[in-house]
Amino acid sequence: METKKDSQTIAEYIKNWSRKHSLFVMAYGTGCGAIEIPATMTSRYDAERLGIRGAATPRQADVLLITGYLATKTLKRVIRVYEQMQDPKYVIAFGSCTINGGMYYDSYNTINVLEKYIPVDVYINGCMPRPEAVIAGFKQLQDKIARGDADNGTRYKENLDWYRANQQQVIKNWRMPDYNW
Amino acid sequence: MVREKETTLYIGPQHPGITGNMMVKVKVQGDTVTKAEVHVGYLHRAFEKLIERRNWLQSFTILCRFCVPEPDPMELTYARAVEELEGREVPERAKYIRVMVMELARLQSFMLWYAGQSGSAGLYTLGQWSVGDRNYLLDLFEDLTGGRIYHMYIWPGGVRRDLPVGFKDKALRTMDYIEKRLDEYDKLLFDNVIFQKRAQGVGIVPADKAIEWGVVGAPLRGCGIKADVRIDEPYEVYDRLKFEVPTAFGGDVWARAQVRRQEARQSISIIRQVLEQMPEGEVYNKIPNPMKWKVPAGEAWAKTESVRGEVGFYVVSDGSEFPRRVHVKGAAFTNGVTVTEKILVGQNIADISFILNSMGVCPPEIER
Amino acid sequence: MLEQEQALLSQVTSAFPVKGKVMRNRRVEVWAESTTVSSILMYVKNQMGYQHLNHITCIDRIEDTKFQLVYTVFSHQTKMTLFVKTFIDRNAPVMDNIDHIWDQANTYERELREMYGIQFPGLVGAQEFILEDWDEMPPMRRDFKTEEYSEKTFSSLPGRENTQDVRETISTRSGEEIPDFAKKYSRD
Ligand code: SF4
Numbered sequence: 174m175e176t177k178k179d180s181q182t183i184a185e186y187i188k189n190w191s192r193k194h195s196l197f198v199m200a201y202g203t204g205c206g207a208i209e210i211p212a213t214m215t216s217r218y219d220a221e222r223l224g225i226r227g228a229a230t231p232r233q234a235d236v237l238l239i240t241g242y243l244a245t246k247t248l249k250r251v252i253r254v255y256e257q258m259q260d261p262k263y264v265i266a267f268g269s270c271t272i273n274g275g276m277y278y279d280s281y282n283t284i285n286v287l288e289k290y291i292p293v294d295v296y297i298n299g300c301m302p303r304p305e306a307v308i309a310g311f312k313q314l315q316d317k318i319a320r321g322d323a324d325n326g327t328r329y330k331e332n333l334d335w336y337r338a339n340q341q342q343v344i345k346n347w348r349m350p351d352y353n354w
Numbered sequence: 355m356v357r358e359k360e361t362t363l364y365i366g367p368q369h370p371g372i373t374g375n376m377m378v379k380v381k382v383q384g385d386t387v388t389k390a391e392v393h394v395g396y397l398h399r400a401f402e403k404l405i406e407r408r409n410w411l412q413s414f415t416i417l418c419r420f421c422v423p424e425p426d427p428m429e430l431t432y433a434r435a436v437e438e439l440e441g442r443e444v445p446e447r448a449k450y451i452r453v454m455v456m457e458l459a460r461l462q463s464f465m466l467w468y469a470g471q472s473g474s475a476g477l478y479t480l481g482q483w484s485v486g487d488r489n490y491l492l493d494l495f496e497d498l499t500g501g502r503i504y505h506m507y508i509w510p511g512g513v514r515r516d517l518p519v520g521f522k523d524k525a526l527r528t529m530d531y532i533e534k535r536l537d538e539y540d541k542l543l544f545d546n547v548i549f550q551k552r553a554q555g556v557g558i559v560p561a562d563k564a565i566e567w568g569v570v571g572a573p574l575r576g577c578g579i580k581a582d583v584r585i586d587e588p589y590e591v592y593d594r595l596k597f598e599v600p601t602a603f604g605g606d607v608w609a610r611a612q613v614r615r616q617e618a619r620q621s622i623s624i625i626r627q628v629l630e631q632m633p634e635g636e637v638y639n640k641i642p643n644p645m646k647w648k649v650p651a652g653e654a655w656a657k658t659e660s661v662r663g664e665v666g667f668y669v670v671s672d673g674s675e676f677p678r679r680v681h682v683k684g685a686a687f688t689n690g691v692t693v694t695e696k697i698l699v700g701q702n703i704a705d706i707s708f709i710l711n712s713m714g715v716c717p718p719e720i721e722r
Numbered sequence: 723m724l725e726q727e728q729a730l731l732s733q734v735t736s737a738f739p740v741k742g743k744v745m746r747n748r749r750v751e752v753w754a755e756s757t758t759v760s761s762i763l764m765y766v767k768n769q770m771g772y773q774h775l776n777h778i779t780c781i782d783r784i785e786d787t788k789f790q791l792v793y794t795v796f797s798h799q800t801k802m803t804l805f806v807k808t809f810i811d812r813n814a815p816v817m818d819n820i821d822h823i824w825d826q827a828n829t830y831e832r833e834l835r836e837m838y839g840i841q842f843p844g845l846v847g848a849q850e851f852i853l854e855d856w857d858e859m860p861p862m863r864r865d866f867k868t869e870e871y872s873e874k875t876f877s878s879l880p881g882r883e884n885t886q887d888v889r890e891t892i893s894t895r896s897g898e899e900i901p902d903f904a905k906k907y908s909r910d
Contacts, residue, residue, distance in 0.1 A: 199368075200368075200370050201367075201368040201375075202374060202375055203375055203396075204375075204397070205419055205422045205503075205718070207374075207375075207422070208422045208423060208503055209502075209503065211466070211469060211481070211485045212485060212488070212489060212492075214485075215469075215481065215482045215485040215486045216482050216483070216485075216486030217486050217489045227370075229370045231368070242399060244395070244396055244397060244398050244399065245854065246395050246396050246398070246853070246854040247367065247375060247396045247397070249854075250367050250368060250396070254368050273878050273879045274872075274876070274878045276415060276416070277399050277400075277404070278872065278878055279404065279407065279868055279869035279872050280399050280400045280403070280404055280868060280872060281400055281403070281861055281866075281868045281871045281872055281875075282398050282399060282400050282853070282861075283399055283400075283876075284876050285872070285876040285877065285878040285879075286876070286877075286878060286879055300504075301503060301504070303502060342875070343875060343876065344855070345855040345857065346854075346855040391848075394851070394852060395850075395851065395852035395853060395854065398852045398853065400861065400868060402862065403861060403862055403866075403868050404868070406864075407868070407869070438746075565773045565774055565798055566773055566774075566824065567825060567826060568774060568775055568776075568824065568826040579798070581798055586798075586801045587748060587801060653792075655749065655794060655803060655805070657776075664776075666776055666777065666794070668777070668779045668792065668794070670781050678781065679779070679781045679782070681777065681779040683776055683777035687777070687829065687830075688826045688829070691826070691829045692825055692826040692828065692829055693826075696825075721852045
């Protein structure tokens with residue numbers, strides 16, 4: 174268990190501690206990495222013992238998993254899902270595809286760098302990451318939460334103009350509702 | 355009679371009941387579907403375009419990603435098409451190993467299907483079991499190829515390497531275990547009144563239309579039609595093995611489930627036979643330097659049987675180092691689009707994901 | 723040998739003015755004019771039991787400014803596959819719609835319309851099948867440069883090695899001495 178850092182108040186410490194042990198994962202398989210999620214959640218790897226479990230709708234979820242390449246058509250939906258999620262929210266990106274295009278670097282329909290469109294907390298590399306790697310990634314996210322560095326939602330809000338400009342460059346027909354997070 | 359107003363419902367792409375990243379747009383009247391449209395394209399990675407830019411061997415990294423739940427039939431089909439173009443022979447031992455890999459892939463895909471089918475009926479225990487047990491099959495793959503999901507193991511001219519030491523014993527032990535577990539799955543799923551009541555008479559594919567609609571795989575055999583590429587056009591060593599192609603009648607979710615239940619057992623028996631009969635020898639015919647490897651010009655069509663149905667590759671070469679065109683026709687392209695759109699009409703909203711699971715709809719294979 | 727295939731070929735060639743050949747066992751191809759394709763398909767489906775339409779493939783023969791279309795049909799009785807092949811003009815690609823013969827052809831044709839820009843008069847269904855808001859040239863055409871488009875639209879981070887270069891380096895290097903331990907993996 175993490176010890177309290179001097180910069181944190183007691184209230185922050187308790188808040189972060191409880192947050193890190195209840196991560197509700199958005200069930201949205203956006204790419205091939207999604208096939209290892211059932212394996213991670215079920216008996217052998219059993220991610221639920223770490224407080225990680227699925228949530229059916231964006232409003233209930235804390236963690237958005239981007240499980241690999243994102244087609245531009247999916248990117249639009251992912252942004253909508255991401256914007257509907259309530260703070261605190263975190264994003265974990267899977268696989269080389271999200272980092273810099275991976276093996277689809279020359280495809281006309283998949284984005285290359287995920288970080289340009291939504292902020293990312295943890296990258297899990299590999300093609301595709303094994304369940305152990307997925308759990309290690311979640312562990313890293315938990316550490317980050319405990320340290321109080323996971324500020325995904327605020328980063329997005331503060332730099333919204335930059336993210337919007339990037340998003341609109343790819344999504345040509347921008348018809349989306351504004352959410353009042 | 356009061357008619358309810360028609361409402362449009364969007365199921366997916368983010369929806370816990372959908373089988374992957376796709377969308378089903380349904381018009382409903384009350385609780386009954388009056389019109390269904392399958393929308394795909396959320397996973398389009400332009401594979402067929404990218405393969406034109408990769409050389410013959412580099413394409414394998416892309417090929418296996420065509421269908422995530424069951425990647426091996428894609429590799430085998432492409433390898434067979436290339437072998438046909440080139441006239442390359444495959445050593446006997448490699449043929450047996452290929453059949454073994456195919457059947458292991460089928461088996462692990464059945465495990466995922468058990469989880470999906472029972473999960474969409476609200477029976478979550480079976481999913482925990484079968485996906486957990488699937489790891490034992492993935493362990494076998496890991497020993498054999500080094501990868502859990504994507505293997506890139508089958509090559510034109512054979513397979514990448516021989517079986518590791520002790521693989522046969524481990525595989526046989528795993529088969530014994532899985533066979534035992536399949537009986538327990540039956541108790542949870544097929545003996546369960548909830549599943550029986552939900553599956554019978556739901557999502558019917560009419561037997562007289564099935565062939566014309568282009569239905570393939572388990573949904574076709576669920577209509578009582580004995581069609582399977584493994585017996586229609588035996589490839590590798592399937593003509594030397596003893597196995598049944600199970601069929602069922604009714605064409606509903608229940609019939610398809612029965613077919614798959616028996617097919618899983620047939621796969622186990624095939625794996626055992628293959629491990630017994632496998633001769634010693636080389637496992638691949640060397641191909642020339644892959645960077646300069648040219649395949650003679652021509653067109654070839656190869657197909658194999660995957661869990662979802664037949665997978666066909668139309669490969670065109672113009673005699674250069676790069677494939678000219680590789681067209682993939684996955685089973686889900688008809689099963690998952692036109693056929694699903696038709697059989698969803700008249701069903702309840704609650705049964706949509708149930709039917710999608712039983713049709714084996716796999717979006718990455720549809721849009722590639 | 724191959725009597726069944728020859729019989730199938732002669733049955734089709736006697737009914738229609740087409741050329742064809744037996745490719746190998748269970749594979750027969752015929753080359754037809756684009757206008758007769760739909761009647762051939764109708765005939766083989768209704769008279770000869772080729773009821774299963776596997777797929778429709780398009781191959782971009784850019785050097786002849788033509789599209790080659792391949793219709794693959796399969797019979798569950800004889801277990802044979804028949805390919806009906808045709809050429810259409812690449813600059814004004816129009817082809818007969820066959821979704822009254824097979825419903826699933828609708829999906830295949832919508833894909834071809836989107837990926838190659840082939841028009842099928844009378845084809846109903848949403849214009850967009852796979853892509854969304856696409857305003858460039860149909861992407862599966864040979865002259866669409868996917869890497870340039872990707873670089874322009876999605877600009878990747880620096881540090882990616884180009885595969886083309888790797889391939890060249892390796893093939894120029896293949897004259898080099900290969901270390902002993904690696905010899906057994908060499909495939910020259
Ligand atoms: S990194 Fe690999 S496994 Fe992950 S989405 Fe990309 S290709 Fe698929």
